[in-house]
Amino acid sequence: MGEKKRKTKESAEDISGTLRERAEETINLKAAQTPPVSQITDDQALIHELQVHQVELELQNEDLERARRDAEVLREKYEDLYNFAPVGYFTVDTAGRVLEANLTGCRLLRIVREKILGRRFQSFLHQSSIPVFLAFIDNALRHEQMQTCELELLRGEATPVFIRVDGTGVRGTEPGTSRVRMSISDVTARKKEENDLRESEERFRTLARNLPGIVYRLYVTPEGNRMEFFNDQVPVLTGYTQKELKSGKVCSIDSFILPEDRARVLAAVEEAILQNKPFEVEYRFRHKSGRICTYVERGRPAVNHGGTVVSIDGIILDVTERRRMQEEVRKSREHYRQLVENISDVILTIDLQGIIRYVSPVIGRLYGYSPEEVTGKHFSLFVHPDDLPRVSEIFARRDDGECSENVFRILTREGKERNIRVTETPILTEGTVTGFNYVMADITDRVMAEKALRESEEFNRGLVENLPDFIVIYDDKGIIRYANAAALNSIGLPAGQVIGTYGPAYIVGAQRDDVEQNLKRRFSGENLNPYEVEILTGHDHNTTVILRGSRITYMNEPCVLLVMTDITDRKRTEEAMIESEKRYRVLFEESPVSLWEEDISAVKSWIDAKHEEGVKDISGHFATHPDDLIACTRMVKVNKINAATRAMYGVESEEPFSQGIGPIFTGDSYAAFRDEIVSFASGALEFHGESINCRLNGEAMNILIRCSIVPGYESTWQKVLVSIMDITDQVGAENALRQANKKLNLLSGITRHDILNQVAILEGYLELAGDAEKSPEVKEYFGHLYQAVKTIQHQIEFTREYQEIGVNASTWQNIRDLVTAAAKAFDLSQVTLTVTCSGAEIFADPLLLKVFYNLIDNSLRYAPPFTTITVTCHETGKEMTIVFADDGVGIPPEDKAHLFEHGFGKHTGLGLFLSREILAITGISIAENGEPGKGARFVISVPKGAYRGFGKPDTR
Numbered sequence: 001m002g003e004k005k006r007k008t009k010e011s012a013e014d015i016s017g018t019l020r021e022r023a024e025e026t027i028n029l030k031a032a033q034t035p036p037v038s039q040i041t042d043d044q045a046l047i048h049e050l051q052v053h054q055v056e057l058e059l060q061n062e063d064l065e066r067a068r069r070d071a072e073v074l075r076e077k078y079e080d081l082y083n084f085a086p087v088g089y090f091t092v093d094t095a096g097r098v099l100e101a102n103l104t105g106c107r108l109l110r111i112v113r114e115k116i117l118g119r120r121f122q123s124f125l126h127q128s129s130i131p132v133f134l135a136f137i138d139n140a141l142r143h144e145q146m147q148t149c150e151l152e153l154l155r156g157e158a159t160p161v162f163i164r165v166d167g168t169g170v171r172g173t174e175p176g177t178s179r180v181r182m183s184i185s186d187v188t189a190r191k192k193e194e195n196d197l198r199e200s201e202e203r204f205r206t207l208a209r210n211l212p213g214i215v216y217r218l219y220v221t222p223e224g225n226r227m228e229f230f231n232d233q234v235p236v237l238t239g240y241t242q243k244e245l246k247s248g249k250v251c252s253i254d255s256f257i258l259p260e261d262r263a264r265v266l267a268a269v270e271e272a273i274l275q276n277k278p279f280e281v282e283y284r285f286r287h288k289s290g291r292i293c294t295y296v297e298r299g300r301p302a303v304n305h306g307g308t309v310v311s312i313d314g315i316i317l318d319v320t321e322r323r324r325m326q327e328e329v330r331k332s333r334e335h336y337r338q339l340v341e342n343i344s345d346v347i348l349t350i351d352l353q354g355i356i357r358y359v360s361p362v363i364g365r366l367y368g369y370s371p372e373e374v375t376g377k378h379f380s381l382f383v384h385p386d387d388l389p390r391v392s393e394i395f396a397r398r399d400d401g402e403c404s405e406n407v408f409r410i411l412t413r414e415g416k417e418r419n420i421r422v423t424e425t426p427i428l429t430e431g432t433v434t435g436f437n438y439v440m441a442d443i444t445d446r447v448m449a450e451k452a453l454r455e456s457e458e459f460n461r462g463l464v465e466n467l468p469d470f471i472v473i474y475d476d477k478g479i480i481r482y483a484n485a486a487a488l489n490s491i492g493l494p495a496g497q498v499i500g501t502y503g504p505a506y507i508v509g510a511q512r513d514d515v516e517q518n519l520k521r522r523f524s525g526e527n528l529n530p531y532e533v534e535i536l537t538g539h540d541h542n543t544t545v546i547l548r549g550s551r552i553t554y555m556n557e558p559c560v561l562l563v564m565t566d567i568t569d570r571k572r573t574e575e576a577m578i579e580s581e582k583r584y585r586v587l588f589e590e591s592p593v594s595l596w597e598e599d600i601s602a603v604k605s606w607i608d609a610k611h612e613e614g615v616k617d618i619s620g621h622f623a624t625h626p627d628d629l630i631a632c633t634r635m636v637k638v639n640k641i642n643a644a645t646r647a648m649y650g651v652e653s654e655e656p657f658s659q660g661i662g663p664i665f666t667g668d669s670y671a672a673f674r675d676e677i678v679s680f681a682s683g684a685l686e687f688h689g690e691s692i693n694c695r696l697n698g699e700a701m702n703i704l705i706r707c708s709i710v711p712g713y714e715s716t717w718q719k720v721l722v723s724i725m726d727i728t729d730q731v732g733a734e735n736a737l738r739q740a741n742k743k744l745n746l747l748s749g750i751t752r753h754d755i756l757n758q759v760a761i762l763e764g765y766l767e768l769a770g771d772a773e774k775s776p777e778v779k780e781y782f783g784h785l786y787q788a789v790k791t792i793q794h795q796i797e798f799t800r801e802y803q804e805i806g807v808n809a810s811t812w813q814n815i816r817d818l819v820t821a822a823a824k825a826f827d828l829s830q831v832t833l834t835v836t837c838s839g840a841e842i843f844a845d846p847l848l849l850k851v852f853y854n855l856i857d858n859s860l861r862y863a864p865p866f867t868t869i870t871v872t873c874h875e876t877g878k879e880m881t882i883v884f885a886d887d888g889v890g891i892p893p894e895d896k897a898h899l900f901e902h903g904f905g906k907h908t909g910l911g912l913f914l915s916r917e918i919l920a921i922t923g924i925s926i927a928e929n930g931e932p933g934k935g936a937r938f939v940i941s942v943p944k945g946a947y948r949g950f951g952k953p954d955t956r
Helices: 002-030 042-083 103-109 127-143 188-210 234-238 259-275 320-342 362-367 388-396 444-459 485-491 511-523 567-590 601-612 618-624 626-635 643-649 670-681 728-771 776-802 815-823 848-862 911-920
Strands: 088-092 098-101 147-152 162-170 179-186 214-219 226-229 279-286 292-303 309-318 346-351 356-359 404-411 417-429 432-442 470-475 480-483 531-535 543-554 557-566 594-599 637-641 686-694 700-709 720-726 811-814 832-836 841-844 868-875 879-886 925-928 937-943
Touching (some): 002 042, 103 179, 127 147, 214 234, 234 292, 259 279, 259 292, 292 320, 346 362, 417 444, 470 543, 480 485, 511 543, 543 567, 557 567, 601 618, 601 626, 618 626, 618 670, 626 670, 643 720, 700 728, 811 815, 815 832, 815 848, 815 868, 848 879, 848 911, 911 925
Antiparallel strands (some): 088 098, 088 179, 214 309, 292 309, 346 356, 404 417, 417 432, 470 557, 531 543, 543 557, 594 637, 594 720, 686 700, 700 720, 868 879, 879 937, 925 937
8 A cells, every 4th residue: 555655656746847847848938038047036036936836737727627528538438338338237235235237237137227226136136046146245245356156037937047246345434335346247048058068968978878889988199099988888798897998909899809800990990080080880799708799889080179080989889689680681581582573473562651662573474564663663653543542542541550451453564454452461660660561463354254244244134233241340258349230130130139249159050169269369360261151140041151350459459350251142143143144145146136246356456556656547557558457357356156147147157257257358348347446446335337248158248237345345345246237138229219219300300490491481471571561450460470480489499409308328427527618608708617526427418518508608698797606516415416606696586486497587498497307317406596686506416326526636
């Protein structure tokens, strides 16, 4: 303290000396003529001293004013630094009352400065921190040294807020004047990090203690490596104590590694240290007991700030048992692979996402796919599109803990469908389902046999009825827990009297003991083959069933699901099928119509091959390659012919047709055969037409042929039923009738021409006579005569139109072509014509073109002004409608009833009448249902069988 006062005194003296020197300089500047000091009197010296003292006071006053201004600036800086410091500053008294506080501290406590002054600081603290704070105040005042504590604020929030308080005490000279100055900082984040670090370290310690391997740290030093172990697994894995594992060049256990592996292990560790990268190495270790163990060691280097590896953290795991199990698994897989590659069923493995992970090679022989084409793809790509929704639903809701069996269709690589039965078994990995194994058995032959049964019944209008199976669930004591309606109906008792009873009691005789034993075997996990049993029913006979079963979990209890198929009805069905087949054979053989059963699947395969080659127009191909059409006749396989066929063609059996149907063909036969093949290729299932065949004796005959693909063979054409009628006499009669009509038409034409000539002469004379002078009454008579002549002329012209109707045979005609041809006869430059009947054809009189001509002519005469004509086609369940519409004025309601009557209209009155007659020849009708003011709308209704090709693209 004395030293401090001394320095203060010296500093004051220095300042005083400096002031006097400055004062002297100022006076000397004001009085340049001051006499030398030796000449100054005492009075002058006194005055001089007073002047110097006055100047010193003035200078001192200036310095004080400057110091005051500097102090003011420093005070403002101090206030800014104090208020906006990154930590809170508080001054409290001995009771903890806040005397001073900066803005940062107020924000930390979430209170304004005006409200905190005078308030006890501990009111902002959590109850547990108040004693700590009071002890902090006491220590700061008692020791006058920096004190530190950490406190929890009272916030009422889910996450606590912690602060660090640093402070020193200042003792006052008077009672109650002692103070403590504190700085406060938020340490919540640091506290959380410290807690997290402690928890992390604790977790690490817990993890290390519970890991099944040796957790270690290898310290890398120039003097040698030292290994530290973090758990007590060393004696468990090696048989040695940690003390026994203290030697070693690279690590403490290298001397116990088998010599064959030691160099590789040391090299892996050295490489990890040199390249600062993780390592994993497997090696064999000699256990203290002498047995050889297999270890896997994984390590990761740790570096210092300079990038030098200073340690390796690692773990050593005993994989001896795992390697043994892997070897067993490898042998098992090899055995499994040989098994699945040599059985006739396809084995697949599918993961939980539906991706195929494995497929046995037999898939190539059965379905054309190589395993590489299938592996890695979703199973749905190979399922038949019609079955995909059902299969996807089954896959999505499958019971992952049980086996299941499903039947659906798949597509081969060639696009053919095959029926398969799939048995699913879950793959369990450590108790968790990770995928499924599937055994895929091809049941196409069985399905085809069942389909043949249904088709046989269809021929005889019969129905083979399959009764539903009986489903019963037994518990491990043989008690029935569930029975479906079919089972209850068979037993003849309601559910209340069956559920809870002893199941084997419903088995007949000695078979009851077998069922009881088989139930026990199923509960023990044994899989049994289906077998026959006879069950008691509530009817007058017992029922024999095929019994199948599997173990399931029902109502959280182990049970057995039994499925019993009533084979009594199956036997009856088989007998009915035999009887139905006999009836079909009788009907087929004794039919008066020539019937053929043909197999043209080879033709279908040939067409498919052409499509793959890029040939789309089969008809055009036949036109340029007639030899291919002849070759197709040799591909037709005749399976059966009936007695009428043998009589018609003069054959005794199917033997003449062993090489196809060429023996009955003439040069005119190929056109109908070509049309049949092209029709089937375009998707039609039926064909009918006329052709010419010859008997084996060479005699030609006209035939009417009808071919139908039997249902179920649409994709293969393996069964086609053909009926043939000899229409030679009919064709002859039609030719004779056609010749007679031709002669009559010629005669009527000549007669009509002569009459029209006379009518023209009469019309001329009437005009000449009408020009002469005559009375009004006579002129009226002449007018009537002239109108009668015109009427006669129109009626004779109508006979010319009408005589052509029905003369020629009806043909298939394309609607788009007809409308386009009819429109060319008119000027439609101001009209937009739209036809949307692509591919549609109707069977009608050749004068069908006249119908569309009359409809367009009708629009041009009566619809103007109008801008559009549209022709559209629509198919319903029973017919196809052709709608001809314009946007003209429409037809008045009073005219609709007479629209198609003979003579009605403003022109000849024949157009719409003739149109109706032409359409009626093939059962087609026409009506008008337009709305007046919005245009005419004619609807042509074509019955089923009189149209074809609707909705197909037009190849023209």
